[in-house]
Amino acid sequence: MAEVKATPTIVHGAAPVEPLPITPERYLSPTYMQREADNLWPRMWLFACLERDVANVGDFSVFNLGRESIIISRTQEGNIAAFYNACQHRGAKVATEDRGCVAKFVCPYHGWSYRLDGKLVVVPDNNRFCGGVDRNERSMQQVQVDTFAGLVWICMDNNAAPLREYLGMVGDRIAPFHMENMTLVGDQTVRLDCNWKAVYDNFGELYHVEHIHPQHAMLFDCPTAQVELFENGHTGVNIIGHTVNSRLPIPEEPNFYQKVQLEKYGVDPALYNGRNLDIRLDIQKIRRQKGPELGFDYSELSDERLSDIEQYNLFPNMMITAQPESALVMRARPHPTDPNKCFWDKYTFKLVPNPEVAARAGVEFRPSNPKDLLPIPRPTHDEFEQDDVIAGRKTMDITVDQDVHLIRDIQAGMHSRGFTSQILSEEEARIQHYHDWLDYFMGERS
Ligand code: FES
Ligand SMILES: [Fe+2]
Numbered sequence: 001m002a003e004v005k006a007t008p009t010i011v012h013g014a015a016p017v018e019p020l021p022i023t024p025e026r027y028l029s030p031t032y033m034q035r036e037a038d039n040l041w042p043r044m045w046l047f048a049c050l051e052r053d054v055a056n057v058g059d060f061s062v063f064n065l066g067r068e069s070i071i072i073s074r075t076q077e078g079n080i081a082a083f084y085n086a087c088q089h090r091g092a093k094v095a096t097e098d099r100g101c102v103a104k105f106v107c108p109y110h111g112w113s114y115r116l117d118g119k120l121v122v123v124p125d126n127n128r129f130c131g132g133v134d135r136n137e138r139s140m141q142q143v144q145v146d147t148f149a150g151l152v153w154i155c156m157d158n159n160a161a162p163l164r165e166y167l168g169m170v171g172d173r174i175a176p177f178h179m180e181n182m183t184l185v186g187d188q189t190v191r192l193d194c195n196w197k198a199v200y201d202n203f204g205e206l207y208h209v210e211h212i213h214p215q216h217a218m219l220f221d222c223p224t225a226q227v228e229l230f231e232n233g234h235t236g237v238n239i240i241g242h243t244v245n246s247r248l249p250i251p252e253e254p255n256f257y258q259k260v261q262l263e264k265y266g267v268d269p270a271l272y273n274g275r276n277l278d279i280r281l282d283i284q285k286i287r288r289q290k291g292p293e294l295g296f297d298y299s300e301l302s303d304e305r306l307s308d309i310e311q312y313n314l315f316p317n318m319m320i321t322a323q324p325e326s327a328l329v330m331r332a333r334p335h336p337t338d339p340n341k342c343f344w345d346k347y348t349f350k351l352v353p354n355p356e357v358a359a360r361a362g363v364e365f366r367p368s369n370p371k372d373l374l375p376i377p378r379p380t381h382d383e384f385e386q387d388d389v390i391a392g393r394k395t396m397d398i399t400v401d402q403d404v405h406l407i408r409d410i411q412a413g414m415h416s417r418g419f420t421s422q423i424l425s426e427e428e429a430r431i432q433h434y435h436d437w438l439d440y441f442m443g444e445r446s
Helices: 030-043 163-167 169-177 196-202 214-218 256-264 276-294 355-361 386-390 398-414 426-442
Strands: 009-011 045-050 059-065 068-074 080-084 099-101 120-122 144-148 151-155 183-192 220-229 235-241 309-314 318-323 326-334 342-350 382-385
Touching (some): 030 326, 045 068, 045 144, 059 326, 183 398, 196 398, 214 398, 256 276, 276 355, 382 386, 386 398
Antiparallel strands (some): 045 151, 220 235, 326 342
16 A cells, blocks of 8 residues: 555635634534524524525525524515514514415414515504504514525625625635536435534545545545635645545556546547546546537636546535536534434536537537436425435435445444544544634634
8 A cells, every 4th residue: 555645735724713622512512502503603604595496586495504594585676585584473484385486475373474575564453563563673684695606695694794705715716617507406405313513524534535435446536635724614625536546556447437437528448548547637638628519618627627526615514516517515404402413415416518618619519418408307305314324215325325324423422421532633634624713703712
């Protein structure tokens, strides 16, 4: 086995606090969970829903986070509004479905009606309220809302910095992938017996990959990955793709996954003359050359981005994996009452070939698979238990399934009297960085 080299780490934004040991308390304690509800969630920009789910007037989507619930809607004027899902009469939830399309929001309890922007319009028996109800004062309470990469984000702090400022360099990295042009092909949620941060931490390191995701050795070179630490607790990792794990013997021939990629770009693997380590550069060249005729515009992506993989953890609870023709958006959400439970949302996107790209480049449009052009209806949201994944009744793809199998045992182990704090390798620097910024935003230390 080849020597293990130090993990290259680039620090763009060190946390303004000294690192503290990461103890189980933050994963297990109801008190810590309440502090998150008070100090963390209300201050951060959070990915709330898909822009496509509020595309038309009256469309709405509900974002549930712990005990909080927020409605995102497309208003009569064509804007996106976001407001707390709490009727201003006596607090009932106004929207009880996760998504839908309505002419107005009507509270199911006493029938107060709100416009699509949350403005109160109808109070049944208004004259029985002393002086009548002030419709401005009793309209739904607004929160900040913005869009980026085809996603809708909210922030409960009306004085918070703008979204793109909060995302900083990570936003600049993600923007050229144009996720807003991608199509949703999967919408899943798994209910897990672990704290939401255990899911997030899991995507903060590649250390576990060789142990529980052996198939990755045929796809990426994780040992040479480069870690990046950003302002506001965001982190990223760049992994060399379309190659094999450099710590293992290098095969002469393309492996199964590499053959699939070569075939996709019209190269017969049986006739491929290059050596295994040439495949990555050849894929870059082929993609660059054939992109327009296949209907893909790679003009904003560097050669490395045509072969490699970038994964970002966006503080506090969102994960994005971006590739030229696909993206994975994941989110860990806290349970309303139990720090030992959470929700893990997974949205899968793919880029459908676009004939206009070929037309703009003046080449004939020749998609690699005509089936890719068939319309894709929005997938229905599928929510299930981790036991469904473990028993094989549901799958979230092989890699995520492997993580799901393991993750509740991490939470269980942290309950032991025999475990006091984590120790992190240099490859797990993203986890420490995240927790340092978490401490900072939680006000543990100024
Ligand atoms: S609580 Fe909504 S109308 Fe009374
Ligand atoms: Fe994993």
